[in-house]
Amino acid sequence: MTPALSRVAAPSRPRPPLFILIPALVAGASMLLPLVYLILRAFEADLDVVQALVWRPRTLDLLINTLLLTFGVLIATTLMALPLAWLAVFSDLKYKRVLTLLGALPLAIPGYVMAYALLGIGGHYGIMAQVFNYPVPRLQGYWGALIALSLYTYPYLFLNLRAALLGLDPSLQESARSLGYSSRQTFWRITLPHLRPALLAGWLVISLYVLGDFGAVALMRYEVFSSAIFTQYSGAFDRIYAAWLSLLLLGLTLSFIFADSLLLGSKRLARTGTGAARTAVPVALGFYRPLAWLFLLLLFGVSLGLPALIIGYWLSLAPMLTDYPALLATFLRSAGAAGPAALLAAAFALPIAYLSVRYPSPLARTLDRLAYIGYAIPPLTLALALVFFSLRSAPWLYQTLPLLVIAYALSFLALALGPIRSSLLQAKPSLEEAARSLGRSSFGAFSSVSLPLLRRGTLAGMTLVFIIAMKELPITFLLAPTGYTTLAVSVFSRTSEAMLAEAAPFAAAIVLFSSLFIGLVLTYEGKR
Amino acid sequence: MSLLRVSRLRKCFDPQQPPAVDNIGFSLERGEILALLGPSGCGKTTTLRMLAGFEQPDCGTIELRGLPIGNLPPERRQIGIVFQDYALFPHLTVLENVEFGLKRLERKLRRERARQLLHRVGLDIYAERMPNQLSGGQQQRVALIRALATEPKLMLLDEPFSNLDAGLRASTRDEVRSLLKAANTSAVLVTHDQEEALSIADKIGVMNHGRIEQLDTPETVYHHPATRFVAQFLGRTNLLIGQAQGRHAHTTLGRIAIHQPSSGEVLLSLRPEHLTLETAHDNEPAAQIISREFHGHDLSYRLRLGDAEILAHTGYDVSFRPGDRVHLRPREAAVVLESSVEHAR
Numbered sequence: 001m002t003p004a005l006s007r008v009a010a011p012s013r014p015r016p017p018l019f020i021l022i023p024a025l026v027a028g029a030s031m032l033l034p035l036v037y038l039i040l041r042a043f044e045a046d047l048d049v050v051q052a053l054v055w056r057p058r059t060l061d062l063l064i065n066t067l068l069l070t071f072g073v074l075i076a077t078t079l080m081a082l083p084l085a086w087l088a089v090f091s092d093l094k095y096k097r098v099l100t101l102l103g104a105l106p107l108a109i110p111g112y113v114m115a116y117a118l119l120g121i122g123g124h125y126g127i128m129a130q131v132f133n134y135p136v137p138r139l140q141g142y143w144g145a146l147i148a149l150s151l152y153t154y155p156y157l158f159l160n161l162r163a164a165l166l167g168l169d170p171s172l173q174e175s176a177r178s179l180g181y182s183s184r185q186t187f188w189r190i191t192l193p194h195l196r197p198a199l200l201a202g203w204l205v206i207s208l209y210v211l212g213d214f215g216a217v218a219l220m221r222y223e224v225f226s227s228a229i230f231t232q233y234s235g236a237f238d239r240i241y242a243a244w245l246s247l248l249l250l251g252l253t254l255s256f257i258f259a260d261s262l263l264l265g266s267k268r269l270a271r272t273g274t275g276a277a278r279t280a281v282p283v284a285l286g287f288y289r290p291l292a293w294l295f296l297l298l299l300f301g302v303s304l305g306l307p308a309l310i311i312g313y314w315l316s317l318a319p320m321l322t323d324y325p326a327l328l329a330t331f332l333r334s335a336g337a338a339g340p341a342a343l344l345a346a347a348f349a350l351p352i353a354y355l356s357v358r359y360p361s362p363l364a365r366t367l368d369r370l371a372y373i374g375y376a377i378p379p380l381t382l383a384l385a386l387v388f389f390s391l392r393s394a395p396w397l398y399q400t401l402p403l404l405v406i407a408y409a410l411s412f413l414a415l416a417l418g419p420i421r422s423s424l425l426q427a428k429p430s431l432e433e434a435a436r437s438l439g440r441s442s443f444g445a446f447s448s449v450s451l452p453l454l455r456r457g458t459l460a461g462m463t464l465v466f467i468i469a470m471k472e473l474p475i476t477f478l479l480a481p482t483g484y485t486t487l488a489v490s491v492f493s494r495t496s497e498a499m500l501a502e503a504a505p506f507a508a509a510i511v512l513f514s515s516l517f518i519g520l521v522l523t524y525e526g527k528r
Numbered sequence: 529m530s531l532l533r534v535s536r537l538r539k540c541f542d543p544q545q546p547p548a549v550d551n552i553g554f555s556l557e558r559g560e561i562l563a564l565l566g567p568s569g570c571g572k573t574t575t576l577r578m579l580a581g582f583e584q585p586d587c588g589t590i591e592l593r594g595l596p597i598g599n600l601p602p603e604r605r606q607i608g609i610v611f612q613d614y615a616l617f618p619h620l621t622v623l624e625n626v627e628f629g630l631k632r633l634e635r636k637l638r639r640e641r642a643r644q645l646l647h648r649v650g651l652d653i654y655a656e657r658m659p660n661q662l663s664g665g666q667q668q669r670v671a672l673i674r675a676l677a678t679e680p681k682l683m684l685l686d687e688p689f690s691n692l693d694a695g696l697r698a699s700t701r702d703e704v705r706s707l708l709k710a711a712n713t714s715a716v717l718v719t720h721d722q723e724e725a726l727s728i729a730d731k732i733g734v735m736n737h738g739r740i741e742q743l744d745t746p747e748t749v750y751h752h753p754a755t756r757f758v759a760q761f762l763g764r765t766n767l768l769i770g771q772a773q774g775r776h777a778h779t780t781l782g783r784i785a786i787h788q789p790s791s792g793e794v795l796l797s798l799r800p801e802h803l804t805l806e807t808a809h810d811n812e813p814a815a816q817i818i819s820r821e822f823h824g825h826d827l828s829y830r831l832r833l834g835d836a837e838i839l840a841h842t843g844y845d846v847s848f849r850p851g852d853r854v855h856l857r858p859r860e861a862a863v864v865l866e867s868s869v870e871h872a873r
Contacts, residue, residue: 433582434615434671436602438629438678444603448628452619 027348034385042243076150085161092282108514112215117307144220157202164198212378214474314504334486338469341408349416375414383478416461423457530555537588550738563729571738608675616659623655685717796862803840
């Protein structure tokens with residue numbers, strides 16, 4: 001029998017066990033189902049009505065405002081993150097690790113807390129008027145939202161750029177110098193092109209945040225899609241227009257993702273040599289040193305000092321306003337939703353990660369993508385989709401804690417997926433096969449060998465979800481049961497009613513707690 | 529009845545490519561050790577994984593003690609396996625690793641039995657350590673004992689010595705062989721190292737392109753290779769073309785003996801150590817020495833004969849210089865690998 005004549009057999013792939021496949025499919029379905037409902041709801045209305053609703057100047061205004069804010073934040077964050085990353089990697093400044101820590105720390109201050117801090121400067125009761133007797137107008141609208149969001153999100157770009165600069169082969173720059181380029185020319189012609197992937201990745205994360213943000217824009221009273229969705233939904237109760245705005249926002253988000261992958265292209269900028277990477281020789285700042293210090297002072301002063309100062313000021317001003325039992329109850333409510341969400345996210349992420357690592361197939365890839373789409377969907381869109389879903393198909397879920405937990409889990413599933421996947425990649429498949437040959441069933445092998453090895457990754461993923469869900473605002477605002485106020489909701493509602501002193505303890509609790517998140521991110525980053 | 533009988537086993541991963549395992553079959557008696565030997569990509573590991581139940585064959589049967597096991601999941605086949613990377617569970621101690629397979633025993637008996645087994649390979653003092661605190665050779669022994677603890681009917685070993693350094697390899701090889709023999713456990717091992725296969729196995733199956741080209745004892749496979757691939761893969765050899773007539777053939781070396789009667793054009797294999805050098809006489813075809821290597825206990829010569837280059841390993845007492853013209857004399861009959869008229873007896 002020659003190979004050419006032999007029967008062509010279909011390739012037989014090993015099939016994933018059902019205890020993995022079924023939960024993974026359930027996770028995927030729960031991601032898709034609400035979106036289907038959102039689309040159904042949006043197309044429920046007559047086409048004429050929809051056209052009249054959607055094609056009006058207000059929609060265009062919202063689109064322009066959203067794009068202005070997004071690109072404004074991208075420019076502002078780049079101006080902050082790029083010099084900082086360069087200083088933190090290449091300069092001869094001392095304490096570069098501290099620089100990195102300070103650059104990451106604003107992540108602990110959510111956009112709405114940043115907005116709270118900015119609002120606390122001006123106005124009649126602002127710190128400028130009260131303490132310095134020098135009243136300034138309140139920072140509001142476009143510039144307020146831009147500054148609040150930029151200060152909160154620039155660390156995402158900074159951390160990406162720093163990692164890319166650290167990974168840059170110093171001999172590339174040295175070759176350029178020896179070929180006659182000045183250090184400035186080298187930066188533009190060699191370093192910057194190599195930063196492209198990191199810039200794009202950072203920009204994408206930041207634009208997802210800006211598009212999805214609700215707290216900062218609402219407090220700054222700047223009309224973009226997300227705040228309009230909320231007003232439409234809660235105030236006007238015009239659900240069809242809210243659904244259409246959500247779809248438009250989703251489309252905008254998807255086009256950002258698409259543009260990002262288009263710009264990234266298929267270019268790979270990997271090191272070609274195999275030698276061990278050396279660390280670059282620090283660049284002497286010399287004449288520019290005072291300028292660098294001024295930059296750092298300004299950046300950290302505004303992004304970290306200002307919120308600390310404002311929160312501290314209001315706390316000191318009204319210590320008796322702090323109702324500690326109420327604060328504790330609020331904290332527990334936040335934790336009571338974030339904790340189960342972390343568990344559920346891990347329960348969804350485990351089978352999806354397992355499927356995509358051990359049984360790669362088009363289905364596994366699709367489920368994996370769905371998890372990341374869940375992260376990219378603007379939170380308000382996801383929340384609204386779940387409202388429609390529960391109202392129509394599961395009214396017993398509407399305005400219950402379980403629905404809030406499910407929404408958190410779907411939104412932050414991708415965060416749990418990362419650490420679980422990397423620890424799964426480290427656990428060799430031969431371990432499970434050894435357990436099988438020693439008499440364990442596929443489920444027995446999974447639970448006695450793989451699961452214990454995944455414990456660290458799973459815990460890390462759960463912690464990430466827990467901490468980020470603790471400070472989540474838009475989903476909570478829409479889906480939380482009546483009276484279920486969390487820390488984030490407390491800060492937001494008190495601030496929007498100009499009760500800055502009453503908001504301070506809740507803001508302080510969030511900032512302190514979120515600092516844990518930064519610690520976690522940095523431990524991960526340090527290990528790389 | 530054979531312990532293991534494999535027939536017409538086939539596995540194709542990609543319809544565009546030739547099958548990874550193409551219609552192979554063999555059988556194994558109780559207590560026998562079979563080595564599947566071949567270059568990487570020849571299908572030997574796929575065969576092993578089909579025996580273990582980690583890959584599903586496209587067609588063919590696997591019988592263990594007369595019972596078909598092809599449809600059983602790995603845990604019900606009673607086949608143990610030692611992986612190339614040993615696959616010791618990193619979250620369990622050495623003792624717990626060995627206990628892992630003993631779940632049919634009572635908990636108390638388990639511990640005792642595991643200790644006994646560790647004692648047998650001299651590792652009982654490491655019982656409480658974690659696997660990563662052991663050396664490669666020790667991990668290898670734990671993996672073997674862990675698999676043997678379940679008293680499998682058949683043991684599979686995937687490149688078992690490739691992760692050990694050269695010094696440790698020979699002694700570990702002996703130890704593994706004697707452990708398997710002591711337990712009277714049949715084993716199939718997969719390797720690309722011919723020396724390993726020759727020294728440890730009772731039978732060798734030489735695989736190429738998904739097929740077994742020859743399956744026989746190490747001696748037969750070495751001395752009487754069936755195909756050109758087997759002759760070249762196992763040790764070094766000189767390939768000659770000759771005109772056969774009965775038990776002799778005319779070649780560039782002159783008229784030489786062949787191991788089976790043939791006629792017509794034949795491809796012959798002559799091992800370098802089956803050649804010796806003599807001072808050339810006028811009427812004989814002479815070869816010229818290109819280079820010589822002195823190894824102490826013997827010598828290697830490279831020679832030019834016509835267009836061909838010949839390799840010869842001779843005894844310590846055969847001493848010539850490069851440039852000398854010599855006569856090559858075979859000490860054994862050449863092996864017929866391919867002939868136009870087969871077995872003209």
